[in-house]
Amino acid sequence: ACFVLSEQHPNHERERAEAMIAKIYSMAEESDGALRVVKTSSELQASCDGGEDIAAIIGLEGADPLEGRAENLRDFYDLGVRDIIPAWQDNPFSGTAFGRNTPLTDEGKKLIELAEELRTMVDVSHLSDNAFADVCKIAKRxxxxxxxxxxxxxxxxxxxxxxxxxxxxxxxxxxxxxxxxxxxxxxxxxxxxxxxxxxxxxxxxxxxxxxxxxxxxxxxxxxxxxxxxxxxxxxxxxxxxxxxxxxxxxxxxxxxxxxxxxxxxxxxxxxxxxxxxxxxxxxxxxxxxxxxxxxxxxxx
Missing domain, CATH: 3.20.20.140 (Metal-dependent hydrolases)
Structure with a gap:
């Protein structure tokens, strides 16, 4: 997972996450087949059936790199992201377990809906109890x-x-x-x-x-x-x-x-x-x- 917090990289969240993703691809290229980035179900199955490589699914641990806009997930999907935790700490998408326990925001609800549309895994670790309840109401997968x-x-x-x-x-x-x-x-x-x-x-x-x-x-x-x-x-x-x-x-x-x-x-x-x-x-x-x-x- 690519972990980027706005407070640590203000105004550079997206740039930082993109650099991390590039590093993952670089590691895969240098691994001589030991590490494989998988983006589809069939690629995952092939990797698991082969049993000789590590299947890496790229994720965002916290949606801070989306810069407050759910639609920006499309850009990260194109880069290979297939898993997303909406918030690691309170952000424009969601409250968190150690934060204010607020629910998903309207933009957070859009993020869950778009993740499902793009067939990207929604990960609720770190979310508040109220946000978890919102995900349960929205999620169809x-x-x-x-x-x-x-x-x-x-x-x-x-x-x-x-x-x-x-x-x-x-x-x-x-x-x-x-x-x-x-x-x-x-x-x-x-x-x-x-x-x-x-x-x-x-x-x-x-x-x-x-x-x-x-x-x-x-x-x-x-x-x-x-x-x-x-x-x-x-x-x-x-x-x-x-x-x-x-x-x-x-x-x-x-x-x-x-x-x-x-x-x-x-x-x-x-x-x-x-x-x-x-x-x-x-x-x-x-x-x-x-x-x-x-x-x-x-x-x-």
Whole structure:
């Protein structure tokens, strides 16, 4: 995903996102076939069937590069974007989980409608509960919550309530388990979140921010079985077709015990099997559910 915030790149959001997209294509060209950018359902199927390359679906994590106009999604679609999170923090399209909890704006509703018209995946991670409800009313195709967990187990507003999981399932969508300790373990969340909030408050000195972040850094990481607990809860609430993996490893500073790099993902299938899931269910969690939903939404 291309992550660009207006506050970090004022008046250059579009330029920054376009540069990131160009870099993805450059990486694919230099990979000697190991990385392939896929734009259609048939390209995704070919990549998955071959099993020898990495299929990259380009997304925008936050619609700030659209510069407040839903119609600008057409330009990014032409560049290969096939997944969009309307907002990472409050913007002209939507409120967010850690923002004001406002719903989709009129322009945000247009964005969802246009994304569906273009067969671009709508991703509701980071959106406010009210915006999620709006997406449910508008969406006629499946949508995803690429990196969100179960709020019943860990109460951060970035996670999905049981009702949200049911609605996501009703739409044929998929949620991806985020490996951030603050989204997995309620004890870790209770210790880390207040410090994170204080570090972002206006008036907090740089010295205080450094101290707060250092306190979070030394918190004990939760055990790896929290991954299993969220998977099992999601299946109990929304069924085995609603759950996948969305580690967010590029966006988090630490993961549960036993997960150091992407290479440790191979531990997760054995954890799920040990918890009682069948092989076919583990395959759905590890890849098949996300593959299904993208093949359904993307064009042929």
């Amino acid at each position: 499946p949508f995803i919550a690429s990196h969100s967990n179960c709020r019943a187990l860990c109460p951060t507003l970035r996670n999905l309530t049981d009702d949200m999981i049911r609605k996501l399932s009703d739409h044929g969508g998929v949620m991806g388990i985020n490996l951030s300790p603050s989204f997995l373990d309620p004890v870790y969340y209770a210790q880390a979140f207040p410090r994170w909030q204080r570090s972002l408050q206006l008036g907090t000195s740089q010295e205080e921010k450094k101290r707060l972040r250092a306190e979070v850094d030394i918190l004990a990481r939760p055990p790896i079985d929290w991954i299993t607990r969220h998977v099992l809860h999601a299946i109990e609430i929304g069924g085995e077709d609603v759950i996948g993996l969305g580690g967010d490893l590029d966006g988090i500073s630490k993961a549960p015990q036993g997960i150091e790099t992407i290479a440790d993902y191979v531990k997760i299938p054995d954890l799920l099997l040990a918890a009682g899931l069948r092989t076919a269910q583990v395959e759905k969690v590890c890849y098949a559910n996300f593959e299904r939903v993208f093949r359904e939404v993307l064009t042929d």
